[in-house]
Amino acid sequence: MHVAVFDIGKTNKKLFLFDRQYNIVWETSTQFVETVDEDGDPCEDVDHLTNWVQQALQDVLAKPQFDVKALNFSTYGASLVCVDAQGQAVGPLYNYLKAYPDELSRQFYLAYGPEERVSVETASPALGNLNSGLALYRIRHQKPDLFARMRYALHLPQYVSSLFTGQFHADLTSIGCHTALWNFDRQQYHGWVTAEQLDQKLAPLFPGNAVMDTVVYGKPMKVGVGLHDSSAALIPYLASFSEPFVLISTGTWCISLNPFNTQPLTAEELQYDCLCFLNYQGQPVKASRLFAGYEHEQQVQRLAAHFGVPVDTYKQVPYDPSLIDELPTRPVQPIPDPLTTKQPAVLVQSAFIRRDLTDFDTYEQAYHQLIHDIVAQQLISTELVLHRSPVDRIFVDGGFSKNPIYMALLASAFPQLNVSAASVAQATALGAALAIHDNWNPLPLPDNLVQLRPVDAPMHKPA
Structure with a gap:
């Protein structure tokens, strides 16, 4: 019996198999050349990533010496993948280092600030696109066509999980990590999120220690929601x-x-x-x-x-x-x-x-x-x-x-x-x-x- 884990970093993309004693019994890794978004800024090639993840798991499931019973994911954070109702990625996987427009930042904090109060309530320093909530706010206000095509904005771990489950979820480790989305005192989305109706673009929360019973490439498997x-x-x-x-x-x-x-x-x-x-x-x-x-x-x-x-x-x-x-x-x-x-x-x-x-x-x-x-x-x-x-x-x-x-x-x-x-x-x-x-x-x-x-x-x- 084995568990497969995708560990997706900004540079290295890895797949591991662990046995029941959590020894690594097999691994593979790769690196991708970045692409650019519509503004010419470098970003992850989401199509390349999608294809590699799917092919890598198919390859390991074909190995007769392994019996993969479970699957989970960990990836870098602060990154959203916009998907349509069928789960297809629409738009780029924007880089969290992309410069955030000054005028949009001013607009946000004029409406929902001051900045210090929002930062304290969401436990998130003001970091522009490193606050994935503000990245979604930017899409809503500056990319209306993309916002209309999007059914959900999934954090990267949950996007990779959805490729195998066909289910769309959010998880607290991604929602609660310098996103400016979560009110830590009230343990719910911050008021600005609902005021902007962004909660309608965020998938239902799913526990990080729970699994979805899924058939993956013909094999029954316990699949996690993924973690930051x-x-x-x-x-x-x-x-x-x-x-x-x-x-x-x-x-x-x-x-x-x-x-x-x-x-x-x-x-x-x-x-x-x-x-x-x-x-x-x-x-x-x-x-x-x-x-x-x-x-x-x-x-x-x-x-x-x-x-x-x-x-x-x-x-x-x-x-x-x-x-x-x-x-x-x-x-x-x-x-x-x-x-x-x-x-x-x-x-x-x-x-x-x-x-x-x-x-x-x-x-x-x-x-x-x-x-x-x-x-x-x-x-x-x-x-x-x-x-x-x-x-x-x-x-x-x-x-x-x-x-x-x-x-x-x-x-x-x-x-x-x-x-x-x-x-x-x-x-x-x-x-x-x-x-x-x-x-x-x-x-x-x-x-x-x-x-x-x-x-x-x-x-x-x-x-």
Whole structure:
């Protein structure tokens, strides 16, 4: 018996098969060339994606060594697929990074604002098309022909699910993740959604841990509704640990997730790029974001050019506490908040971007300074979700979990907490499989889903 999971990212599209012990027994992946929308902006090729998803599942079902009993999906969020009454995609799958029209934003907040109140009520920083509710508002007001042809606007996980079930649903992990659609206090769509009659274009809600009994290419199967990838990646940790924890998921973005913080989101937290999203059980998870992975990528290129070494030299740099103690003390000039964001500058860029590399004698010293400055940001970002919550453990997964300098300095920054590097094989796909566990798998959950490596805190603490 196996469960199949599509894990669809912006870059990599993957299909996994898990056995009943949640070992990966087969996988495939691909990448697509983007297309453009009617404005010439890059976007996902929804037709190519549709064809690949359907063909990939047909191929795996044809393999006699596998007995696929269940199917679920996790995809990147903030993206809507408009479908007609037959479930055919109409219009592009707009990119969430597409610029949002200033005049339309003003129109929206004049009608339903102020911006701060809407953001607090929907637990969504004002992010333009990254608020998929505002993306739908844009279609209604600027693409009336597309809006008229559309029966439903489905978030991407639910669109992929509908390709196999023929059913149209919404799910809370997508509706409740920085969409500006959901009123977190009232646990229903926000008033502006019904005022604009957009609720009529949003499909009925379906539980993220339930399934639809479906025949897929002649085979009876339990099919889930699909999950937003941020929610899916948290599920293996919630399944493995009952004591309160914070998960720092590191990649291009470093996202601190606290499922145990029940404090209402404040306007100040929103200003610092903090938000809440809903897990598949409808419970809020407080999260804060930091663009630290991207900054690390940019700065190691700068270091490589300055010191004349390969870009990946940092991978061979061990943690050296004496280098931390010897870092230059010369202050850097503060940077004003960029005009393009209301986020405080301390979380937009670390101090390292403004440091003079001639102050450093060696690459190793400069790299320790870079990680020191990133962890100083991480302390602020993670404290936002830790505040007044009963947490005594921090788990770090992703790229920085393998960085000995980052992990040592993070443990030093949080000496009162147990800090561990965590490893989960394909956490997002695994989370989607675990969400529907009770519907297909008669075995209990295994106790080795998450591998932990505790980190001892050094004696010093980053400034």
